[in-house]
Amino acid sequence: MKKVLIANRGEIALRIIRTCHEMGLKTVAVYSTADRSSLHVRFADEAVCIGPPASRDSYLRFDRIIAAAEVTGADAIHPGYGFLAENAEFSAICADHGIKFVGASPETIRLMGDKSLAKDTMAAAGVPVVPGSDGEVQSAVQGAKIAADIGYPVIVKASAGGGGRGMRMVAEPADFEKMFTAASNEAEAAFGHGGCYVEKFVSSPRHVEIQILGDGQGSVIHFGERECSIQRRHQKLLEESPSPVVGPQLRKLMGDAAIKGAKAVNYEGAGTVEFLVDAEHNFYFMEMNTRIQVEHPVTEEVADCDLIEYQLRVAAGEKVREREIRLDGHAIECRINAENPFRNFSPSPGRITAFHAPGGHGVRVDTHVYSDYVIPPHYDSMIAKLIVRARTRELAISKMLRALREFVIEGVETTIPFHIQLLQDERFRAGEFDTRFLESFTLQPKEHEIS
Numbered sequence: 001m002k003k004v005l006i007a008n009r010g011e012i013a014l015r016i017i018r019t020c021h022e023m024g025l026k027t028v029a030v031y032s033t034a035d036r037s038s039l040h041v042r043f044a045d046e047a048v049c050i051g052p053p054a055s056r057d058s059y060l061r062f063d064r065i066i067a068a069a070e071v072t073g074a075d076a077i078h079p080g081y082g083f084l085a086e087n088a089e090f091s092a093i094c095a096d097h098g099i100k101f102v103g104a105s106p107e108t109i110r111l112m113g114d115k116s117l118a119k120d121t122m123a124a125a126g127v128p129v130v131p132g133s134d135g136e137v138q139s140a141v142q143g144a145k146i147a148a149d150i151g152y153p154v155i156v157k158a159s160a161g162g163g164g165r166g167m168r169m170v171a172e173p174a175d176f177e178k179m180f181t182a183a184s185n186e187a188e189a190a191f192g193h194g195g196c197y198v199e200k201f202v203s204s205p206r207h208v209e210i211q212i213l214g215d216g217q218g219s220v221i222h223f224g225e226r227e228c229s230i231q232r233r234h235q236k237l238l239e240e241s242p243s244p245v246v247g248p249q250l251r252k253l254m255g256d257a258a259i260k261g262a263k264a265v266n267y268e269g270a271g272t273v274e275f276l277v278d279a280e281h282n283f284y285f286m287e288m289n290t291r292i293q294v295e296h297p298v299t300e301e302v303a304d305c306d307l308i309e310y311q312l313r314v315a316a317g318e319k320v321r322e323r324e325i326r327l328d329g330h331a332i333e334c335r336i337n338a339e340n341p342f343r344n345f346s347p348s349p350g351r352i353t354a355f356h357a358p359g360g361h362g363v364r365v366d367t368h369v370y371s372d373y374v375i376p377p378h379y380d381s382m383i384a385k386l387i388v389r390a391r392t393r394e395l396a397i398s399k400m401l402r403a404l405r406e407f408v409i410e411g412v413e414t415t416i417p418f419h420i421q422l423l424q425d426e427r428f429r430a431g432e433f434d435t436r437f438l439e440s441f442t443l444q445p446k447e448h449e450i451s
Contacts, residue, residue: 001076001100001316002026005069006040008080009059011368011385012292013040016078019308028072030065032058034376039368046072053378059083062090069099076100076315078308082380085291086113102315104290105216108265112288116159116197122285125264127257130276130284132199140180143198147176153201156180158187158194164234165190169201202284204434205276207231208243209289210258211299213310215320216268222255223303224327226295228274229435230422232345237415237438238422239295240332241302244393244431245277254283261288270296270311294335294385297366301331301389329389330396334404334419336367336384338375341418342446349377353411358403362389365407375412383414393431397423418443 003026006013013029017040020027029044034053041047048068051058058064060083069077077094079085079102088109094101103109112118116135123129131150136159137143147154147170156179158166166187168179180196188194207228214220227243228236246254258273265288272289296307303325314320339345355371367384369375375383388403390396404420421443422428428437 001312003028003045003072003074004076004078004102004312005030005065005072005074006044006078006080007059007065007084008078008082009035009038009040009368009379011366011382012080012294013038014043014368015366016080016308017044019306019312023309023312025312028068028074030059030068032378034378037373039370048072053376055083055378062093065090066093066097066099070097074099076102076312078102078311079291081291081294086289088113100315102311103269104271105266105268108267109290111265112290114159115157115161115287116195118288119197119199119285121264122261122288125261127261127273127285128283130199130202130286133197136195136197137180140177143180143196144173144176146198148173150198150200153203154198155201156183156196156198158183158191158196160191160193160195161187162191166196167234202276202278204279204436205229206243206245206278206434207236207274207286208246208254208277208283209272209274209293210254211293211296211307212258212262212267212271212273213307213314213320214262214267214269214271215314215318216266217319218263218266219320219322220259220262220267221320221322221325222258223299223305223307223325225251225254226272226293226298228295229433230428230437231435232438236295236335238332238334238419239298240330240393240396241298242327242330243277245281250277250281250283257283257285261285269314270307294382295333297364297385297387298331298333301364301387302327302329304328329391330393331387331389332393332396332400333385333387334400335382335415336386336407336409336419337381337415338383338412339381339415340413341415341443343413345415347377347381348413349375349381350412351375352409354408355410356406356408357384358386358406360399360403362399363403364388383409394429397429417446 005028050064088106092106184194211223230238364387
């Protein structure tokens with residue numbers, strides 16, 4: 001592997017470029033016309049425009065990305081996250097053109113992308129799963145019978161779902177048919193497949209995920225867990241490692257289960273096995289993400305590693321040495337989005353008129369923006385990730401608050417005020433929260449922001 005094309009944009013593209021350069025690899029950036037002034041375009045060795053702003057006409061175009069790789073002589077493609085990162089067809093097309101896809105095999109992506117098949121595969125491998133239907137449910141009538149057998153409340157989930165779409169919680173038998181139909185219709189519209197499955201609804205769950213790395217040759221290791229329960233509409237806003245509720249024993253059990261599941265699909269590359277953890281510390285497989293995650297920096301900070309480097313080394317054919325990873329300290333990541341938290345997190349694209357990133361010991365900022373950069377309205381609203389590391393969770397929270405108050409972004413609204421208030425909430429500071437925490441969190445008006 002000598003030259004890597006990054007089939008993505010923004011901060012993750014720049015993040016990958018940095019590691020490639022440290023490894024002595026040449027890089028190729030691809031960009032839409034809306035991203036011409038992004039830093040990933042500036043710092044790559046080469047850059048190729050692949051189309052107009054709309055993702056479907058640029059970042060989702062297989063043909064243009066493959067053509068860019070061939071024209072520039074790139075022998076590998078790193079998909080980052082989002083866009084084509086979990087697209088089995090694109091992974092296969094890369095292989096057909098003699099280009100290494102830095103990620104999981106098409107077979108693994110396809111298998112883990114079907115939530116129902118993924119659950120069955122994990123169950124067969126001995127990974128704990130939530131009680132529910134055996135594969136897709138063929139009708140609302142069949143689903144209602146399964147729901148009655150496992151007991152309400154239940155949740156209907158799209159087999160090809162993601163990001164909270166095609167998902168409905170059902171509390172009463174009388175509501176099942178309506179909710180099942182709604183989930184199926186939403187899944188059909190979003191993913192082109194309306195298949196759904198039914199499982200027991202885990203009340204007050206925490207979303208805890210295990211970072212794994214496999215070499216596709218039978219070896220898999222894990223890097224501990226990330227706590228991802230602070231979510232809004234199933235979208236993560238803050239992540240940390242380790243989780244406030246995971247001790248050494250539970251970490252070993254979850255880590256062993258994640259490795260078992262990854263080995264069952266001969267996993268290659270960096271990935272994440274996501275679990276629901278209930279109030280009694282029982283854990284259940286939720287899904288496997290066959291890509292690098294937005295929140296990977298918190299793991300890098302506590303494990304003192306570069307997960308992108310590991311991805312690239314595995315893609316180049318290196319084996320993973322099975323060993324226990326030493327974890328040290330506590331890390332927190334806040335996603336800084338161009339959104340107005342005081343107006344229901346409405347998007348806030350536009351020109352950044354002033355930009356000052358915080359610094360100091362244990363502070364990291366992953367971003368592709370700068371003063372005078374124009375945030376386009378066409379993509380995800382995340383403009384930066386602020387990551388801190390300290391010896392303890394309490395110290396990490398204090399450091400994050402200090403860094404947030406130093407972070408200056410003017411010209412657009414951001415989620416910085418939300419994070420400042422969240423980190424001062426007594427329940428959050430005590431580690432007493434679950435995936436529904438923000439439903440009871442009251443954001444104070446801007447003029448009354450806590451200082």
